[in-house]
Structures are given as structure tokens and as C-alpha cells.
Amino acid sequence: MASTDAPRRGAVKFVLLHHTACTGGGFHYYVSKEGVVAPMLAESLRGQHPSSIAVAVAGDFDNALPSEAQLAALRGLLLRLKRRYPAVELGAHRQVRGGRRTTCPGRRFPMKELAAWWRDEMPRMRDAAFAREFEEQYSKI
Numbered sequence: 395m396a397s398t399d400a401p402r403r404g405a406v407k408f409v410l411l412h413h414t415a416c417t418g419g420g421f422h423y424y425v426s427k428e429g430v431v432a433p434m435l436a437e438s439l440r441g442q443h444p445s446s447i448a449v450a451v452a453g454d455f456d457n458a459l460p461s462e463a464q465l466a467a468l469r470g471l472l473l474r475l476k477r478r479y480p481a482v483e484l485g486a487h488r489q490v491r492g493g494r495r496t497t498c499p500g501r502r503f504p505m506k507e508l509a510a511w512w513r514d515e516m517p518r519m520r521d522a523a524f525a526r527e528f529e530e531q532y533s534k535i
């Protein structure tokens with residue numbers, strides 16, 4: 395099913411990555427080639443898949459690589475989503491079972507590298523951001 399106005403049911407379990415060559419629609423966020431993140435659909439609405447936030451990265455990554463600016467913007471967005479949904483996991487559209495076969499977000503998209511960042515580096519960045527906010531909120535007397 396493509397984009398709908400139906401409310402999302404249940405918790406957000408996955409952030410699913412797509413490229414814009416994906417025909418499914420129903421994207422919550424769009425990451426431009428210049429690295430600008432644009433909201434497309436409220437997170438409270440169902441996107442392409444249930445229980446998921448759909449992020450579309452502009453390009454066809456069966457044939458090209460995303461730009462560094464795109465990947466940097468995407469990592470920033472993923473960090474924000476992980477802070478909002480602490481239990482959320484990162485996935486590629488092609489990992490969804492039961493759908494039509496797809497290579498989305500593209501054969502050349504650096505999914506392994508991004509998954510390693512998500513697992514190893516992102517939690518440290520999240521903790522550092524939390525510590526900064528804590529210090530700002532609770533200043534020394």
C-alpha cells in the first residue's frame with residue numbers, strides 16, 4: 395500500500411531506508427542530494443510499512459552512490475529518530491518480508507557501513523548529546 399492518511403498503529407519498531415527509485419511512496423522524510431532533510435508525512439501517520447518510519451534518500455543507488463552530504467544528513471536524522479524512539483532499529487526496505495522483491499535502497503547503498511555506525515558509533519553520539527543537555531538544564535549552583 396502506498397501513502398495513506400491512516401494513523402500508524404502500535405509502536406515505531408523500524409526506521410526503514412529507501413531510495414527515491416523506490417515506487418512504494420509513503421515516505422516520512424526525504425534527504426536531498428545536497429543533504430537537506432525534509433519532512434513529508436507526519437510520524438503519527440502510517441507510511442509505506444506499518445510500525446516504521448520511512449526515510450527516502452534522493453537518488454537511484456542501484457547505479458550510483460549517495461553523496462557525503464546526504465549520508466551526513468541521514469546520520470543526523472537517524473540520531474534524532476533514535477532519541478525519539480529509543481527501541482527503534484535500522485533496516486533497509488529490501489529486508490521487509492512478504493513484500494515484492496526489491497533492491498531498495500539500492501545495491502550500491504552503503505547499508506553495511508551505516509548499520510555498523512548505527513550499532514557502534516551512534517549510541518555514543520546519543521549519550522554525548524544527552525549529557526550536554528543535562529548539563530545545560532542543571533547548571534552549577
Ligand SMILES: [Zn+2]
Pocket residue numbers: 411412413416417418487496498499
Ligand atoms: Zn523502498
